[in-house]
Amino acid sequence: MDLRNILSTKILVALKKLNLPCENLSVSFSSRPDVCDFQTNYALITAKKVKKNPIELAEEIVEELDDTSFSALKGFINIKVSDKLLSQFANDVLNDKELGIEKVESPRKLLIDYGGANVAKELHVGHLRSPIIGEALKRLHRLMGDTVLADTHLGDWGMQMGLTVLQLKEDGYLDEFFRANSDYESIPLKNITLDTLNDEYPKASKRKDVDVNFKKLADDYTLFIQQKREPYYTIYKKIRAMSVEEIKKNYSLLNTSFDFWFGESDAEDYIDGTIKLFVDKKLARLSDGALVVDIAKEGEHIPIPKKSEDEEQRYKNPMPPAILKKYNGGYLYISTEIATIAMRNKMDKYDEIIYLTDNRQGKHFEQAFRCAKLAGISPENQKLTHISFGTMNGKDGKPFKTRSGETIRLKDVVNLLIDKASEKLKANGIENDRELARKIGVGAMKFGDLSNIISKDYVFDIDKFLSFDGKTGPYIQYTIARINSILNKAEDDFSKITVENSEEREIILALQKLNSSYKICYDEYSLNLLCSSTFDLAKAFSTYYNNHKILSEKDAEKRKSMLSICLLVKKALSKALDTLGIDVVEKM
């Protein structure tokens, strides 16, 4: 359902009559809303091709159209749609169970990898973007008809685990495990919480850089865990389980959930087989003892002549070989990444796998994707996509930290938001509803994040996050709450919408814009357009609300039409918020 299609069809008829080419016709929203609702730049684009003056061409087409909705100006063909057409569109949307949002023609099956939690660390502000963006993209793709599965791909393997277990042992947390000889499973993790890990892991991480023996021991511990040796492996499993539980709680605060809770450790079983594939296909070679794959294409990774003997070798368009196996036989980040692709493709068939991480990992994924394609681990027709998002910076332009130099825990950010929202709710006579406050506070944060272009860094300003005025999530929630209030009081039946004033026109046009933004966002893996067009619709409604008294409308038919518009706006806003992963609230 799209007004632009109706308009295109009309214009096409005229083009055919005039014997003009049809391929460049596209009707877009007006860039001059004061002049018209829609426009096409067809004449400007096509004029040269057909060797005509664009201004005359536009006039010729408009004349052929013979419809007062169309007019020509400076080569633009401007369209002001009739109230009748807008009314018809509004009713069609209201009566459609998909609210007029068109699904994609060929739905696909995809896996989205987002979240990025690490079991040895508590989630902090730096972990916010991935679940917020990932969840919204997942919902958007589902809305558009795709089958989407989400995997959080936990960071649960490698050196960090060895370090953490070692540090815990040294600090006496694990005595019981090491005194026992069997039945490790029944021993509880005493006094160990996520806060403990928060202290212990960074402590160990710092120590390994200055204490060689400690580093060596941590390497051993890491190996023991990977070899599933006891009690190391059971301790690891228990820490992981505790951490995952906490991570799930954190994610649910953000309305984020996953179909799979696999981690790097789950791909472990696929690593050997994956590497063997590269060896068998003669894609891998030894370099300084490491097993590497050359992935540079023509024109990449060209050595720059050295100026002196001891100068480091540098490259033009660098694309270094990917290291599958370290000199000592150990595996690396990329080995796990490729094995994970192998695992996923063995478990199911995906048309596309989407990864969501911050932009520092661009090279890593480029390398992993090339390897997977080279060895046929990812089938040729499978799309591998890395969506990289910018970092949340402080006002100093560097990754966000508190004044004392620490990052803020995700949980604490949410609590700040809840407190602020609670305060506001109290002023409205709603007390002690922390869940409602969470929906509003988190809604503010999510909307603020999703309004930005994904790939760009942006400034994390806690005061801005805590503001619920203007172009924010709560503004939209508030608009819905006010509509609820009207609908509850009205108790009327709904009827056909008859658009008849400029505020109503604005609402329906904003609705059309919102509906068409889903597809654009879908195609571009973006969300900011959806945010802004949702706000625009809410804004158009607020203006209407202020200028027209709905409940006191005397004309019964008009009143029903107005109430139907309210219902329509409520439905459209609710759907948009839901797609963004933001809660709709009844009252606030």
Next chain:
RNA sequence: GCACCCAUAGCUCAACUGGAUAGAGCGUUCGUCUACGGAACGAAAGGUUGGGGAUUCGAACUCCUCUGGGUGCACCA
């Protein structure tokens, strides 16, 4: 050094992919309260789109160049 990304109103961000007069929110100033819920509505001020050049009928957007930031450059994840 090599490579990628970014620079738009005082601040935070847009601009539907090359179109008309570059738009929002916040902040500032001035208005709208007998309120269908003021987390609201209306208006004003605020711009040489980092500098310079090129392509085009037409550039914030494409190309070149300079300046200023960020990120990454094989045995961490």
